Amino acid sequence: MAESTSTRCLLLVVLVGAAAGVAAGITDGLLPNGNFEQGPDASQLNGTRVTGQHAIPSWEISGLVEYIQSGQNQ
Template identity: 55%
Template sequence: MSPLSLLICFLTYFSVCNGYASAVPLDGELPNGHFEESPHPSNLKKTVIIGKYSLPKWEISGLVEYVKGGAQPGGFFFNVPRGVHAVRLGNEASISQNVNVSPSSVYSLTFGATRTCAQDEVLTVSVPGQSTDLSLQTVFSSNGGDTYAWAFKAMSNVVKITLHNPGVQEDPACGPLLDAIAIKQMLPFNYTRGTIS
């Protein structure tokens, strides 16, 4: 085989493989979705993150804490079942991230969320034009956390995913603990004509 033929075969193979790679659905953890990439120490005041872009790969608003699982000051104990670190959203606080998606596709966003107090806690999950309020429940599982899922339909090439604590709790130290944020593109169902017996 001539060198030119080899080059043409290689380029054809590369372009075909590249086409397949770009067709792979989005499936996995969001960048720094486990929050194991920590803010720079100069951007932390004890556990509070200082600066809108100080949490790597995320944009924050309001009082957002970067916490490590285990015993906390004030008698709290944070169980982080899916890693070592998590973020806690104070009153009216949020974290958000822009994600590249395919317009008109449906995506499922999953994440771990834990109540930190006995008070009612609500988490608003949204993308532009779509949102829902999730009531966080007391969990009695062995690992101390619960997994939530929310589906949305993408309306553009990029969506801003936001998780927001809308409540104003009596205790400002309360607020949901978030970890393990992931996304999965839901492939369309294939309908086969026939009878159902």
């Protein structure tokens, strides 16, 4: 019975250590330019449509993307 308990304790310590290692690798969840403080250059916009794949700093886009500035009508 003591061997089973010690094995369970060892397994628990290993699992907690592994979980701590995974948690340490996770950042705070914030994305670079996540609030779009840096918008695309005017040369990379067609009206509100973003035309370049890397037009928005720190982002890679695909498909139709519109960039609507604060106060601008869509």
